[in-house]
Amino acid sequence: MKRRILGVLCLFAVFGVRMQAQLLSVKTNLLNWGVCAPNLSFELVTGERHSFVVSGSYLPGFYKKSFSGWMLMPEYRFWLSGRPLVRTYLGVAALGGNYQDQEGFIIKGKEQRGSYAGLAATGGYSFYLGKRWNLELSAGVGLTVAHRKVYEMGAEEPDTFEPLKLSVIPVNLGITLGYIIK
Amino acid sequence: MFLLLVIGLVNTVQAQNQITVSGKILNVEANKEGKRNLPFTDELVEVFSYASKSDAETSLKLMEEQAKQGLTYHGLKEIDIVEADPYTGYYEIKAYANGWLLVKVGLSSELREVKNQLQINFNIRGAVALEQVVVQATNTTPNELRVIPVATARFGNVLPLTLTLPIGEHYGKTNARFVYQPFVVDCTTDSIEAFGRPYVLEGNEYHHTQDRRMGYDLSRDTLQIFVDPAKKLSKDAFVLNYADTIKLKHTDRNYAVFGSFAFMDYNNIYYSKTAMVNTCRNILLMDFMEMPRFKPYYLNFEDYKKIAERKERPVPGEIQINFLINKAEPDMTDSSTVYQLDNLVRLLSDISSGAVLKSLSIEGVASPDGSYDSNLKLAQRRTDFLQSFIAQRLNVRGYERKSGARVTSWKELADTVMAYDTILAQRLNQVLKEDRNHNANSVAVKKSGLMEELAPYLEKMRKVTYTCVYVVNRPLSPTEILLKYQANAHDTFLPYEYWNLFQMVKDTARLEDLYKRGAATAKAYENGRAWVLPECLLAASYINRDTFDVDLLAPLVDRTPISVSDKRPKLNYVKRDFNGYETLVNPEAVVANYLIMCMKARDYESASVAAQILAEAHNDKYADLIAFALCMRGSFYNRPDVFKRVAATSPVNDVILNLMMGTNRNNAYAQNALEKVSDKNPLYWYLKAVLADRQDQGQSMSFDLPEAVKCLVTCFRMDEKFLNIALRDGSLKEATVDEAIAEYETQKQQ
Numbered sequence: 001m002k003r004r005i006l007g008v009l010c011l012f013a014v015f016g017v018r019m020q021a022q023l024l025s026v027k028t029n030l031l032n033w034g035v036c037a038p039n040l041s042f043e044l045v046t047g048e049r050h051s052f053v054v055s056g057s058y059l060p061g062f063y064k065k066s067f068s069g070w071m072l073m074p075e076y077r078f079w080l081s082g083r084p085l086v087r088t089y090l091g092v093a094a095l096g097g098n099y100q101d102q103e104g105f106i107i108k109g110k111e112q113r114g115s116y117a118g119l120a121a122t123g124g125y126s127f128y129l130g131k132r133w134n135l136e137l138s139a140g141v142g143l144t145v146a147h148r149k150v151y152e153m154g155a156e157e158p159d160t161f162e163p164l165k166l167s168v169i170p171v172n173l174g175i176t177l178g179y180i181i182k
Numbered sequence: 183m184f185l186l187l188v189i190g191l192v193n194t195v196q197a198q199n200q201i202t203v204s205g206k207i208l209n210v211e212a213n214k215e216g217k218r219n220l221p222f223t224d225e226l227v228e229v230f231s232y233a234s235k236s237d238a239e240t241s242l243k244l245m246e247e248q249a250k251q252g253l254t255y256h257g258l259k260e261i262d263i264v265e266a267d268p269y270t271g272y273y274e275i276k277a278y279a280n281g282w283l284l285v286k287v288g289l290s291s292e293l294r295e296v297k298n299q300l301q302i303n304f305n306i307r308g309a310v311a312l313e314q315v316v317v318q319a320t321n322t323t324p325n326e327l328r329v330i331p332v333a334t335a336r337f338g339n340v341l342p343l344t345l346t347l348p349i350g351e352h353y354g355k356t357n358a359r360f361v362y363q364p365f366v367v368d369c370t371t372d373s374i375e376a377f378g379r380p381y382v383l384e385g386n387e388y389h390h391t392q393d394r395r396m397g398y399d400l401s402r403d404t405l406q407i408f409v410d411p412a413k414k415l416s417k418d419a420f421v422l423n424y425a426d427t428i429k430l431k432h433t434d435r436n437y438a439v440f441g442s443f444a445f446m447d448y449n450n451i452y453y454s455k456t457a458m459v460n461t462c463r464n465i466l467l468m469d470f471m472e473m474p475r476f477k478p479y480y481l482n483f484e485d486y487k488k489i490a491e492r493k494e495r496p497v498p499g500e501i502q503i504n505f506l507i508n509k510a511e512p513d514m515t516d517s518s519t520v521y522q523l524d525n526l527v528r529l530l531s532d533i534s535s536g537a538v539l540k541s542l543s544i545e546g547v548a549s550p551d552g553s554y555d556s557n558l559k560l561a562q563r564r565t566d567f568l569q570s571f572i573a574q575r576l577n578v579r580g581y582e583r584k585s586g587a588r589v590t591s592w593k594e595l596a597d598t599v600m601a602y603d604t605i606l607a608q609r610l611n612q613v614l615k616e617d618r619n620h621n622a623n624s625v626a627v628k629k630s631g632l633m634e635e636l637a638p639y640l641e642k643m644r645k646v647t648y649t650c651v652y653v654v655n656r657p658l659s660p661t662e663i664l665l666k667y668q669a670n671a672h673d674t675f676l677p678y679e680y681w682n683l684f685q686m687v688k689d690t691a692r693l694e695d696l697y698k699r700g701a702a703t704a705k706a707y708e709n710g711r712a713w714v715l716p717e718c719l720l721a722a723s724y725i726n727r728d729t730f731d732v733d734l735l736a737p738l739v740d741r742t743p744i745s746v747s748d749k750r751p752k753l754n755y756v757k758r759d760f761n762g763y764e765t766l767v768n769p770e771a772v773v774a775n776y777l778i779m780c781m782k783a784r785d786y787e788s789a790s791v792a793a794q795i796l797a798e799a800h801n802d803k804y805a806d807l808i809a810f811a812l813c814m815r816g817s818f819y820n821r822p823d824v825f826k827r828v829a830a831t832s833p834v835n836d837v838i839l840n841l842m843m844g845t846n847r848n849n850a851y852a853q854n855a856l857e858k859v860s861d862k863n864p865l866y867w868y869l870k871a872v873l874a875d876r877q878d879q880g881q882s883m884s885f886d887l888p889e890a891v892k893c894l895v896t897c898f899r900m901d902e903k904f905l906n907i908a909l910r911d912g913s914l915k916e917a918t919v920d921e922a923i924a925e926y927e928t929q930k931q932q
Contacts, residue, residue, distance in 0.1 A: 023394055047396050082448030085394045086387070087357070131390045180394065 022046060025085060025134070027178035032057050043077075043178065045084040051077045053091075055172075069099030073172070075122060085134055085180065091122040095142055095171060104153055113157065114148025120171040132180040140172035199423050200261075200844075201346045203231070203296060204274040205303040207266045207285055221271025222287055222306075230284040231261040231277035231296075238282045238293055245286065262845040276845045279346065279423055298421040300348055327353070327443055327455055333912025334460040335842065337468050337816045338786035339433045341366060343378045345424040345441065345459055354415040356385035358447040361405065366428050369436045369462035378426045378439075382408045385415040388447070433784040436910050438462045463912030467841055467872070468814060470865055472832045476778045476807055478722035479771035483685065486715035488677035488704065490657030503568070505644050508552075510563040526648070527575060540651045541582035544568050548589045549643035551633065554620040561587035568646050590643040592623045599639050606635055660686065677704040677713065684719060694723050711763065714738055714772055721775040725782075732783045735776035740767045741791055751791075753798040770799050777811055790815035806831070819843070833858035837869050841913070849876055867897035868904055871922075872913045887925060890914070894922035895929065 023045040032039040039057030046052055053075040061068040073095040081087030096117035104110055120142030127135045146165045151158055207229070209222045221227070232238040237259040245255045257263065261281065266273040277283060279298045284291060287306055294302055329347060343364050354360060364378035382405050389409070392398055400406055413420065430437060439460035445453040503522050504513045512519050546565035548557035565585050592614050600607035613630045614623055627633065658666065663679045664686050671692065675683065680700030687693050697720035704713035721735050741751050757767045773796050780789035793811035796804050809827040812818070818825040818839055829836040833855050840852035853873055859866045871893035878888050887895075894914070897904050905926070908919045 022396065045394065045396055081357070082450075083357075083391055083394060084396070086391050086448065128387050128391055131393075182393065 023084065023180060023182055025178045025180045027053075027055075027134075027136070027176045029055075029057070029174035029176045031174050035059070041176065041178075043085070047084070049079045049082060049084065051079065051084045051089075053077060053093075066102035067100070067105055069097055071095060071097035073120075075172075077122075085126055085178070086128055088125050089123065091124075091140070093120045093122050093140065093142070093172065094118070095120055095144065102153075107150065109153055110150050111153050111155075111157075112148050112150050114146055114161070116144045116146045116148075118142045118144030118169075122172045124172075124174075126178075132182075134176075134178040134180070136174065136176040136178060138172050138174045138176060139170065142169050142171040143167075144169055199279040199344070199346060199425060200276055201279050201296075201298075201300060202274060203277045203283065203300060203302055204272065205301050206271040207273060207287070207304045207306065208271050210305045221266065221268060225288045227266035227268075227271070227273070228286045229264050229266060229273045229275050230286070231263075231275050232259060232282045232284065233261060233278055235282050235293065235295070238284045242284060242286075242291055242293070245291075249289075257847070260847065263847050279421070298423065300421070327453075327457070329441065329457040329459055331458040331461045333463045333465050334439065335465040335468065335816065336430075336437065337814055338784035338789075339430045340787045340790075340815055341428045341430055341437055341439070341464075342816060343424065343426045343428060343439055343459075345422060347422040347424075349420055349422055351419045352417050353445055353453060354383070354385065354417055354420070355445075355447060356387045356414075356416055357391075358415055358445055358452075359384045359388050359405075360415050361442075361444045361446070362422060362424060363442045363444075364424070364426070364459065365440055365442070366430075367438045367440060368432070369438055370432075375430060375437060376428045378428060380405060380408045381410065381422070381424050382406075383410050383413055383415045383420075388415070427787070429787045436462045436464045461912060463910060463916065465842070465913045466907065466911045467838050467869075467913050468816075469907075470834065470868075471814065471828075471838055472834050473781065473810060473814075474806065474831065475728070476725070476781070478725040478778065479774040480722060481715055481718050481769060481771045483681070483715070485766075486681070486713070488681045488713075490676075490678040503646050504641060505564050505646070507644070508560060510560070510567040512567075526572075539578045539581040541584065542572065542651075543584035543586075543649040544572075545585070545647045546587040547643060547645050547647065548587070549640040550590045550592045550595055550620065551624060551627070551636075551640055553624070554589055557589040558587055561589060564644075564646050568648065589620070591620065592627065595636070595639060595643060598642065599636070602639070603635075606632070610636070675699075675703065677707055680704070680716065684716065690723060690727070694720055697723070711765070712738060714766075714769060718769075718772050718775060721772075721779060725775060725778050728782075730779040730782040732776075732779050732785055732788070735772055735779065736788075738772050739776045739792060739795070741795070751795050753795050768795055770796065770801075770804075774804060774807060777807060781811060781814065786811070786815040790817065813839070829855075834863075834865060834869075841869065841872055849873060862900075864897045864900035864904055867893045867900065868908070871897065871918070875914050875918050878918075887921070888918065890918045891922045891925060894918065895926045898922065898926045899929075 025043040025045075027041040027043060029039050029041070037057050037059040039055065041053055041055035043051050043053040053073075055073045055075065056071070058070045059068050073093050075091050075093035077084075077089045077091040079086065079089045081089075094117070096115070098115045099112070101112040106112055120140045122138060122140030124136050124138030127137075129135055144167050146162075146167060148162055148165070149158055149160070150162050207221065207227050209220055230238070230241065232241065241258040241260065244258055248255050261278060262276040264273055264275045275283065277296050279296060281296050283294050283296060283302065285294075285304050285306065290306055292304060292306060294304070296302070327347070327349060329345075334342060334344070343366070345362075345364070349360075360383040362381040366375040366378070367373070368375045392403070393400065428437075438458060440456060441459045442456045443454065444451050504516045504519045505511065506513050512523065514520060544565050546561035546563075546568070548561035548564070550557070565587050569583070569585060592610070596607050596610045596614060599610060609630070610627070610632060613626050613632065616626075618626065627636070657678060660682045663675070663682045666673060666679075667675070667683055667687070677700065680696060680703060683696050684693070684700065687696060697716040701713055701716040701720070704716070705711065717734060717738060721731075724730055724734070740757075751768060753768050753773060754770060755767055757765050773792050777789050777792035777796060780786070780792060789811040793808040793815075797808055805827065809824050812821060812824045813828040818828065819842075825839055829839045836855035837852045837859065840848040840855060852869075856866065856869055856873065859869070861867070871890045874889035874893055878890055894904075894908060898908075905923060908914055908922070911919075
């Protein structure tokens with residue numbers, strides 16, 4: 001827990017350096033809300049074509065009690081259009097989180113519990129709605145490593161973890177509404 | 183370089199945007215059988231252009247009423263009138279970009295708004311016109327903005343920058359910005375003279391996402407103030423309508439206008455082009471305008487009177503009194519003696535009434551004839567006489583007294599005589615050539631028999647010279663001032679004294695010198711505050727001599743508006759400075775004289791500003807002056823009153839102004855007015871050439887010289903200076919001028 005808090009603080013420290021007239025945008029992924037997963041992102045413009053995003057989401061199990069978890073994803077974006085927060089971007093992200101699947105959504109008939117981390121390539125298009133509002137469509141694909149326990153449904157959770165598994169997963173699927181704070 | 187040229191003047195004069203609209207007027211009836219659109223071949227198709235819908239409707243109503251009465255319509259408020267070609271239905275008409283067109287075919291008519299369109303077609307069926315068919319202007323080469331350079335008029339030191347350019351589809355984008363930057367090039371030196379105000383058009387997205395850029399600060403974006411708030415850039419076609427004016431350094435050079443066009447999105451400038459907009463051949467017709475010789479205006483002397491100050495200063499005086507022979511009494515039969523004594527009494531009275539006597543030196547002089555000793559005693563007696571004469575009349579103490587007496591030597595007498603009678607002087611010198619004492623010389627001269635001839639000169643030697651130094655502790659009277667000036671024109675004077683001298687001295691050169699010195703003195707006396715009167719008088723003197731100095735009155739004309747709500751600077755307003763001094767700013771006469779000198783200097787930009795200030799006087803005596811100033815600046819385009827007033831002053835002006843309007847209708851008026859100009863004037867032939875050049879569409883197949891060329895050749899024959907003018911003048915086509923010069927040179931050689 002302490003390490004997690006330290007990690008988040010480090011990320012904020014990275015973004016906190018050189019806060020001079022940068023643009024800050026706060027966003028939320030509407031698709032995540034559709035599955036009752038509250039989420040929040042902060043995007044900081046750091047250059048004519050660059051920005052950094054930190055996104056966090058938490059699935060508390062309101063949608064499906066048997067599936068929960070959280071994710072943190074810092075991301076660097078390069079804006080192809082030439083202006084940040086407008087039109088097309090490409091990005092690279094790191095991601096990590098915890099999850100618990102008690103209903104076999106991931107592997108049918110098996111429960112899982114574990115954590116994951118990985119890298120992803122992202123992209124998207126930001127629509128200009130107004131001076132301070134944006135609507136983003138985003139998607140990405142990530143390569144993750146999972147550190148997990150897999151066991152039969154209803155069985156007792158084992159003590160040992162499975163060998164690390166490399167997976168390619170879709171990430172950052174979203175319809176995100178953003179508000180620019182300046 | 184992005185500064186507005188005229189600061190704070192809201193009413194900078196700009197011509198309304200005139201464009202040429204063309205199109206076809208087609209008869210739909212002929213197309214009923216599916217044939218291609220045909221024009222009206224059997225009926226007259228007229229096209230009228232108007233500034234507003236109400237003008238058009240009023241004129242249409244009049245047309246219909248007059249048609250009912252069988253009368254001919256002679257026009258009312260048209261900008262231009264043309265007839266459509268009966269074979270093609272094609273028309274071309276000058277109109278305002280936001281004006282209206284009226285098409286009349288027989289009993290049918292149709293009104294259409296121009297709305298910046300360059301091509302408007304009409305499909306008319308009898309009395310009913312179908313829906314508008316508008317062809318958007320497109321470029322024939324879609325990837326290239328086509329700018330056709332044209333000649334522009336130059337008004338003295340003012341160059342209007344105007345451009346109406348259709349820009350096709352897909353140049354613009356919502357995430358792009360368009361910048362048009364005109365600049366003026368001096369055709370003599372090929373250097374950039376000035377930059378015009380940039381025109382910026384931004385797409386909606388571009389405009390609103392500006393501040394998403396890193397560190398962006400709107401207040402530091404130098405182009406933001408030039409963004410057109412009324413229009414947004416998009417992929418649709420649009421018409422660039424630009425108008426600005428540039429003040430030029432030289433009034434005798436031609437200038438070309440170039441424009442840089444650039445479209446840029448977030449990444450880069452994806453299209454840019456620099457093209458010539460106006461050629462080096464400026465339209466110079468306005469240089470031929472006949473301007474009347476305006477008389478200068480004067481301030482009221484009493485309003486600018488300076489306070490007479492009491493100052494101490496020494497004033498030397500001298501008198502000469504002739505005395506009777508061997509006596510101390512003056513010769514009262516001598517008018518000069520009486521006059522001198524009277525003057526002395528007057529002077530002494532002045533002293534008594536206010537001046538302070540510092541010193542009084544009296545020297546008695548005796549003539550050389552007779553004994554030296556007795557003459558010296560006589561001189562002394564004369565000195566004593568004058569001292570008592572003065573003492574009796576002078577009630578003053580404490581002044582320094584000096585007295586002396588001397589006897590004129592015979593040599594002195596000989597020198598005096600020499601100036602009047604050289605032979606007598608030589609004879610006297612002959613007598614005196616021996617080195618003798620005074621008495622011996624006296625005897626010798628007596629014996630020589632010259633005494634009778636020398637008598638008048640001996641009288642001159644009998645005198646008392648008097649030098650009085652006194653200090654005047656009161657202002658000098660006008661007479662004293664004039665005397666002081668006559669004694670020494672380069673003496674120092676007080677502002678009050680200058681004020682008097684301005685009214686007393688008559689010589690122009692001396693007066694101008696006094697005006698300059700008076701202005702400088704007053705300024706020094708009053709801590710730099712200017713004295714308007716001598717500056718205005720000097721300006722008036724310059725105007726009378728048909729010369730000018732624009733810098734003379736420029737500091738005295740305040741061009742800044744009083745407040746934000748005032749549209750122009752005030753005339754005759756009282757300004758109070760922080761010391762509490764009140765100054766009358768922009769007095770009428772000063773502004774009027776400044777205006778006249780600006781006109782002489784061909785600084786029409788400053789002249790038009792002064793004219794707008796002077797217009798506040800609402801006084802008919804300035805009407806012609808104001809009209810000319812505004813006219814020469816180009817305001818006649820949208821000021822019919824100015825046009826009318828100036829055109830009425832002379833036939834040449836009438837012709838030129840109508841030619842400058844550039845419409846077919848005005849060309850016709852110019853043709854009429856030209857009939858009143860004498861054909862012995864080379865300018866008649868020049869203007870005739872301009873008219874003929876406009877009417878010549880280049881379609882003639884004749885081998886004869888074009889009319890314009892013939893007229894130009896006649897003009898060159900009468901005055902060769904028009905040759906150089908024609909080479910530079912954009913009123914004439916280059917080919918016409920070249921042909922005329924070639925023909926003229928050929929004829930000269932024959």
